[in-house]
Amino acid sequence: MFITRECDYAVRVLRALAGETRLSVNEICDREAITAPFAYKILKKLQKAGIVKGFRGVHGGYTLNKDLGSLTLFEVYYAIDPDMYIIECLNPKNECVRNGQDGSVCYMHKELAEIQDELWRLLKRKPLDQVLGLTD
Structure with a gap:
């Protein structure tokens, strides 16, 4: 699933x-109905991508490290799942067994690559603050 x-x-x-x-992890979890173990996993990936910043200690928690006006859904999704392809054969790490073998062309691969490109374009078209309804 994409x-x-x-x-x-x-x-x-x-x-x-x-x-x-x-915000603490518990505050995030309460606001968004997310379990703490899942939230920690997500926050770790977002922190690694530089999207959030974590603080340790008694007054620890998390804060945004990037403005939501400068982020897109694509960047957030990519931080969580860098191999986000609609089908495995589009991932450059995997070889499409039907495309390019013996000079052949897989027309399905070609069509799905166009769909993948369009989907990524759509995920990049608006800043996250607009998507979330925080700005006009």
Whole structure:
């Protein structure tokens, strides 16, 4: 599946953090109905991508490290799942057994690649603050 639950929850985490100085994982979980183990996994990936910043200690928690006006759904989804292809044969890490073998062309591969490109274009077209209805 292209847009996983983890990708969906990553956007929810960012929505919870929008406009906040710092939130604990429990506060994020309460606001967005996410379990703590799942939230920690997502926050770790978002932190690695530089989208959020984590703080340790008694007053620890998380805050946005990037403005939601400069992020797109594509960037968030990519931070969570860098191998987000609608079908395995589009991933450059996997070889399409039907495309390019003996000079042959897989027309299905070609069509799905166009669909993949269009989907990525659509995920990149609006900043996340607009998608979340935080700005006009």
